[in-house]
């Protein structure tokens with residue numbers, strides 16, 4: 604039984620259009636798939652990060668028991684009354700339990716979540732149910748290994764020291780690793796045409812990489828380099844890897860952080876996703892790796908630390924172009940919020956569509 608309550612004002616939940624045209628044949632084919640233990644994996648990972656900024660990873664070595672245990676403990680947690688969830692986790696600021704509100708700048712979505720710091724594999728919320736905490740710690744240990752392997756492959760694919768990126772992120776003293784568990788209950792609202800309700804609005808992840816797994820329920824979409832949004836078919840046996848803003852800078856734009864969003868589920872099923880975010884230590888400088896730069900190539904970004912970027916990121920709205928203020932040369936991305944695109948808005952029970960802004 605899902606304990607989320609309907610928002611007091613449905614107006615607070617913006618609806619968005621999810622073009623069906625992109626959901627057809629070929630959508631899944633647009634998403635690269637990499638067998639992490641195959642020969643040639645490094646080149647395939649680098650290729651995927653360059654062309655899409657996103658890929659599906661198979662042969663990752665995480666036992667299904669670990670993911671199943673977390674999924675069932677998390678669902679049991681989300682089924683608790685809201686006050687109990689808040690008492691156990693504290694209200695998200697930004698860590699803790701959140702519902703419908705994402706960040707502190709007015710973003711909303713049809714979801715509830717737990718956002719946790721997992722650096723050194725310690726889940727720093729003491730009053731979580733012990734079985735959930737244990738499942739989170741087992742999962743974190745396993746997903747961190749996947750992240751570490753992916754970072755080795757990325758380094759190899761870039762032609763830099765294989766251990767370099769992994770050592771900057773995984774299990775690093777003072778590092779910034781997060782796990783987020785998102786629960787999107789079935790959404791009773793309906794929008795006309797091709798609109799769905801926003802589960803998690805369009806954004807890029809600020810960290811180096813994100814490693815995501817979901818249950819069987821669809822909803823995640825990514826934006827391809829040609830501007831098309833495509834649905835990511837759910838694949839509970841696989842992990843999905845996102846390039847984050849920090850990796851975009853480290854590669855001087857060779858890899859680009861991928862825009863993604865989630866549409867709330869319409870049917871009877873809820874979506875449960877778990878994401879590991881590999882970030883850096885606060886004092887870690889983020890600048891293009893000298894080894895990837897060609898002779899005379901200029902950095903596209905002014906130098907900054909992860910602490911500085913994170914502070915700036917938390918002042919932004921979800922869809923903002925967070926790297927904008929750090930760009931040195933002519934910006935390759937619109938400096939505004941989310942790209943102009945069709946979206947919908949609700950007005951009481953009657954749903955009103957707002958057409959794209961030019």
Ligand SMILES: C=C1C[C@]23C[C@@]1(O)CC[C@H]2[C@@]12CC[C@H](O)[C@@](C)(C(=O)O1)[C@H]2[C@@H]3C(=O)O
Nearest residue numbers: 697705706710808809916917918919920921
């Ligand atoms: C609106 C926001 C939520 C967010 C912090 C921010 O101000 C802008 C970035 C958002 C994001 C997106 C990826 C991750 O889910 C997240 C934890 C992160 O590091 O950056 C969230 C932040 C959050 O929910 O606190």
Ligand SMILES: O=C(O)CCC(=O)C(=O)O
Nearest residue numbers: 783785803823865876878
């Ligand atoms: O829930 C999902 O599938 C994606 C969520 C997401 O992008 C995030 O938590 O940053």
Ligand SMILES: [Fe+2]
Nearest residue numbers: 806807808863
């Ligand atoms: Fe994300």
